Structures are given as C-alpha cells and as structure tokens.
Amino acid sequence: EVQLVQSGAEVKKPGESLKISCKGSGYSFTSYWIGWVRQMPGKGLEWMGIIYPGDSDTRYSPSFQGQVTISADKSISTAYLQWSSLKASDTAMYYCARHLGGAFDPWGQGTLVTVSS
C-alpha cells in the first residue's frame, strides 16, 4: 500500500525553529515528486512547494519562497518542511502529498503546527 506518514503535532513559540517530516512507503520514493500544502484554520488549501527526492530538485510557490525550506533524505524515504523562525501566522495544518501524473495522491494525514507565546 502506498502511504505517506507525517510526524506528530507540534506546539512552538514564535522565533523557534521547526522541521516536520513525511515518510513514504510502498513505492519508489525517489521516482515521484512530493508536495507540501498549508491549510490555515478554517481556510482553503495553499500549495507551498514540491521536491523530487531523486535529485532534490525543489520548486517553491512565490508566496512561500524564502519563508520555508523543503528537503528530502532519500536514504530514509523522507521529505521535510522546515522553518528557521516561526511566526504565529504559521499556525496551520500541513499536508504532504505524492505527485502522481496529473494530481496529488495519496496525501499524508497532516501535521498540525501551533505557534503561540
């Protein structure tokens, strides 16, 4: 079964750093792009960026360029999303998803990030 399993919920303070993960299984992790999507409380889906784990080629949405860093460790089939200095406005659910042909499927279960002083 193809699966993406994300790391658990995080509670952080403004200014702290954070790295969340997305581990793929059941398929060739290096052969498919992995995307990250933000969903702020009560709001819609926003595409953040995408990485090809095979060579770490990474593309960012202009809205998120410079705000986050996307990376991958193909030796452990894991993609990452990280912040160097969190803000309260980073409070959201974050999803990873595999890019398969013309869509994203499957999706991880989501990681809730709460940033509060």
Place this chain on the structure above:
Amino acid sequence: DIQLTQSPSFLSASVGDRVTITCRASQGISSYLAWYQQKPGKAPKLLIYAASTLQSGVPSRFSGSGSGTEFTLTISSLQPEDFATYYCQQLNSYPFGGGTKVEIK
C-alpha cells in the same frame, strides 16, 4: 501566475440532488486540472484528474469535464457521505481554487 476561481463557494443541497461546481482558470490550462474532496478533520482525497478521469475507487456519480479555462465537477445524485468541501487544482503550477462547501439543505 494562474489563478483558479471556484463557484459557488457554498451550496446547500438535498440528498439525491444533482450538483455542479465550476472552476475557472485565469488562462488556458489544457486538461491539467484535478478535483479533491475534503471532509472535516481529514486530508483531501483525489476524485478526478486530467479534468475528467475518475480516480480508482471513486463512485461513478462523480464526473468531471472541461478544458482550457472552464471546468466542472458534477455529482449526479448527492449522497449523505458527499457533504464536504471540494477543491480544484491546476497541475502545472499547482494553485488550488478557493473551495466549495456542500452542505445539507
């Protein structure tokens, strides 16, 4: 950047109704469009890709059509489990539409 505009943003319907959701692109995107369903507290689920291809396991009451700048998602006979929020996504630069929440009338 390509923008996607969904309409309506909210609709109220009854079980058995035929429901149509529209997604308009700010410029032509061929058939590079997908539709997702999201239920509260859950990750989105792929319904349709390449504008009109039904994802494996998705009920046949869901269908997609369109190309270029105008696309539609149709639910032929709304079922209780279909009450959710639906999103379109463009698959060249990956933006999402704003979503359509389908609620029980």
